[in-house]
Amino acid sequence: MTTHMAINAAQPFPQTQELKPHNHLIGDKAALDEAWEQDGYWFFRDVLDKGAVARLRQSWIDELETQKVIDPVGNASTEKSVRYNGHSLEKFPFRMEPVAAKRPWPSFVAEAPINDFFTRLFQDDPFWVPVVEYRATPPQQDRSKSRIDAIHQDGPFSPGLPFRICWIPLAEIDADIGGLMLAEGLASGKTSFHPKTKNGSNALIPLEDIPADRWRRTTYQAGDVLLMNLWTPHTGIANRSDRFRLSMDHRVMAKSDKCPIVGTVEEISENHVTVRDSSGQHRLSIDPATYVRNTVGQKLNGSEITDFYPIGAEVIIAYDGDRASVVRPPH
Numbered sequence: 069m070t071t072h073m074a075i076n077a078a079q080p081f082p083q084t085q086e087l088k089p090h091n092h093l094i095g096d097k098a099a100l101d102e103a104w105e106q107d108g109y110w111f112f113r114d115v116l117d118k119g120a121v122a123r124l125r126q127s128w129i130d131e132l133e134t135q136k137v138i139d140p141v142g143n144a145s146t147e148k149s150v151r152y153n154g155h156s157l158e159k160f161p162f163r164m165e166p167v168a169a170k171r172p173w174p175s176f177v178a179e180a181p182i183n184d185f186f187t188r189l190f191q192d193d194p195f196w197v198p199v200v201e202y203r204a205t206p207p208q209q210d211r212s213k214s215r216i217d218a219i220h221q222d223g224p225f226s227p228g229l230p231f232r233i234c235w236i237p238l239a240e241i242d243a244d245i246g247g248l249m250l251a252e253g254l255a256s257g258k259t260s261f262h263p264k265t266k267n268g269s270n271a272l273i274p275l276e277d278i279p280a281d282r283w284r285r286t287t288y289q290a291g292d293v294l295l296m297n298l299w300t301p302h303t304g305i306a307n308r309s310d311r312f313r314l315s316m317d318h319r320v321m322a323k324s325d326k327c328p329i330v331g332t333v334e335e336i337s338e339n340h341v342t343v344r345d346s347s348g349q350h351r352l353s354i355d356p357a358t359y360v361r362n363t364v365g366q367k368l369n370g371s372e373i374t375d376f377y378p379i380g381a382e383v384i385i386a387y388d389g390d391r392a393s394v395v396r397p398p399h
Contacts, residue, residue, distance in 0.1 A: 082275070084249060084283045087111040087294070097191055108255030108300035112189075114291045116236065117181035121290045122147070124176040125238040127167050128204050128314050135160055137206065138312065147290045149239040149311040152206050164202035168399075173200050173318060190322040197231045197384060198330060198398045201317035205246070208306040215246065215306040219273040223298035224260045225365035228386035228393035229328055231319040233296040237288035238314040245313045246305035248294065251282040255299035269366060273301055295320070328394075329385040336377050338370050341392055343383055352385060352392040360395040 090110045093099045104110065129146055132138045137155045176182060177196050186194040208215070222233055241247035254261070261277055262270035278301055285305070288294075296302060307313050321327055329352075331345030342351045354360060360368045362376050377383065377395070386394040 082278075082280045082283045084285045085281075087250075087284045087286045088252075089113045091115065094189060100189075104297060105256045107252055108297040109250055109252070110295045111286070112293050112295075114289065115185055116291050116293055117179065117185075118147075118291050120176060120179040120182050121236070121238060123179075124172055124316065125290070125314060127170060127172045128164070128202070128238060128312075131161075131164060131167050132204060132312060134166070146314075147239050149241070149245065149309075149314060151311050157206055157209070160206065162205075163399075164204055167202040167204075168200070172202075173198075173316065177318075186320065192322040192324050195321045195323045195325065195327045197229070197319040197321060197328065198382070199231070199319040199384065199396075200398065203313065203315045203317065205304075205307050205313040205315075207310060207312075208308055211308070213306070215308065216275060217304035217306060219261075219275060219278065219301055219303040220270075221261060221273070221299050221301050222296075223258060224262055224270050225359075225361065226298065226386075226394055226396060227359050228388070229384070229396075230298070230325060231321045233298065233300075234318040234320045235294045235296065236316045236318065237290060237292055237294075238316065239290055241288040241313055241315070242309075243285075243287070244307075244309040245311060246307045246309075247285065247288055247313060247315070248302060249283055249285040249305050250294075250296060250300050250302040251278045252284045252300075253282060254278070254301055255297035258299045260299075261301055326386075329383075329387060331383065331385075333377050333379055333381045333383050335379070336374055338373050341377075341383070341385065341395060343385060350385075350387075352387055352390055354392050354395065358392050358395060360392075361397075363397055363399045 088107060090103055091112050093103060125146060133140055137152060138150045139153050235248055261273045265271050329343055329345055329350055331343040334344050335342040340353050360373050362368060368376055382398055384396050385392050
């Protein structure tokens with residue numbers, strides 16, 4: 069099945085084909101690993117407990133009601149998403165910071181049916197990396213803009229952190245609401261499609277640099293989950309509906325993977341970082357090749373490191389021996 073959506077006459081939206089469901093591969097680790105390398109993602113239809121998803125989603129609904137951008141829903145089902153009532157978005161928290169402050173994700177992933185699914189998938193306990201985005205995306209206000217948000221890969225911005233991107237729709241997300249679109253089959257070579265800017269940082273990927281026949285999406289439902297390879301190009305699609313798009317973007321690994329240190333900064337300089345986690349204190353060296361980054365993926369150097377990371381800041385560190393290869397914040 070192929071769907072077609074148009075941005076405007078000047079820039080037609082690429083043809084998109086349906087995502088492949090991988091439900092039938094659960095329990096077959098070799099087949100899952102092969103699909104991960106070949107397709108660059110796993111898409112599972114209707115596998116997450118809908119009661120757990122609904123309890124998670126309630127944090128979004130409560131905040132949207134607080135912001136007065138939706139009418140109170142009472143006991144009405146929100147699986148089909150919620151309508152925007154036209155209230156001003158001038159002060160709307162587009163990154164849902166009030167929800168992020170409540171940290172609803174730990175209780176969600178701890179729910180037995182959610183933990184059981186990921187344990188069965190990995191054939192191991194899941195390790196949740198606290199890189200989480202809470203999204204309640206309103207309808208696009210300027211319809212003259214492109215529907216493509218930002219084509220990118222996560223790999224170039226988190227080298228040495230082999231997590232899986234875990235995107236969870238919390239309500240129905242159809243073609244009008246937008247959601248996530250990915251390019252299938254481009255992850256196996258771990259090739260960066262990001263052009264380099266003059267200062268050596270990664271620019272966004274131009275649409276024309278991705279073969280048009282690789283784009284995939286679907287109508288997502290509550291209960292679905294999409295896991296993506298770090299090297300899979302993907303983008304959000306702007307919301308052209310009259311409803312909010314509700315989703316959570318997380319990162320997950322298996323406990324047997326080389327999991328990062330997740331803790332708080334006790335001491336930091338441009339040459340080293342000392343961090344404390346549940347197992348104790350760790351001191352790691354930082355060198356010019358260490359990817360010390362900020363919230364938007366920019367590499368920090370020299371005094372920028374100590375300016376960005378105060379004592380007590382939460383930090384995620386990938387390491388090789390006593391050397392830090394990546395230092396990054398949760399967001």
